[in-house]
Amino acid sequence: AVNYGFLDSNVVSLIGKRDTGVVERVIDGDTIVVNGTHIRLLGINTPEKKELYYQEAKEFLEGLVLNKTIEIEYGAERYDKYNRTLAYLIIGENEINAELVRNGLANIYIYDTDRHTAELREAWNTCMQRGKNLCEKSENPCSLCIELKELDVKNQKVVLNNKCDFECNLTNWSIKDEGRKKFFFKNFMLEGKSEVKIIVGNKTNTESVLFWKEDYVWTEAGDSLFLRDEKGKLILWKEIER
Missing domain, CATH: 2.60.40.1260 (Lamin Tail domain)
Structure with missing residues (x-):
């Protein structure tokens, strides 16, 4: 995990900002494409190719967001080292990042604490109680x-x-x-x-x-x-x- 201390005022102004878009492709369990932009889901980490539950995580995310209109909420850090946009995905009242954790298809991966951190931790605790997939x-x-x-x-x-x-x-x-x-x-x-x-x-x-x-x-x-x-x-x- 990474802690971002003092942030540029322009970056701070983007925290919590939301855009909308249609998901045109799901690359894996924590990366999607919206309007040609690669988006990496914040606060979580899903299995890589050839790892246990990789395919399940990808298919679960596809079922939730593929070809659907989503809200995209940016965090404190806008891009990762691969120049992917970092964001939380939201459909209605459902935070997609936390859903992956809750169902044992992602572990928490906290870049910096924000308003979503508590829900992600609660989702992981639920996963541990259920003993499902990554929490088995x-x-x-x-x-x-x-x-x-x-x-x-x-x-x-x-x-x-x-x-x-x-x-x-x-x-x-x-x-x-x-x-x-x-x-x-x-x-x-x-x-x-x-x-x-x-x-x-x-x-x-x-x-x-x-x-x-x-x-x-x-x-x-x-x-x-x-x-x-x-x-x-x-x-x-x-x-x-x-």
Whole structure:
């Protein structure tokens, strides 16, 4: 997640501004085309191609907005690094961004807190209660064993602990942030009553310390950690306070 502090007055004047348009194409679960303009849905992140629930998210969004007139509400940041317009989509009283989260087809991805943030958080809580799609809990026996012992944003470090007496096979388990950064465990067994550190950096792995080869992952302005099993089912979720 990114925190935008002081904004230019011209940008501030656009916050909450609405336009209307007809959705002519749905590219994926969080990107559409309106009047030739690519629009990236704000506050959420849906699965990428070849990831679990990618197609479901795309088809769900198509069912909600394709060939329909929508309202487009801009946020504090107007464009992303790919020059896509950042916005919330609204049809009547229905906020489309939150609907994707509520139905377990997107996780929250908060750029900056605004009037939609509370609804997005409520939608995610609803998803967790329902245990649907991206919020479906793992049935792996080790889901009851692995706990988050530490998430150190300053030092870009995650510590997982196996509280059970038996070893857990974490091969193909993954850790993900709110955005696109993902770490996979490769051929890794975590002994009972032991822990493993996952540190952002480009060093050599040891038996108890694994390195996530990125420049940075976790942001102090706010983020979330998602730990999933080999089937993509949720082990745990932890939000970094904003």
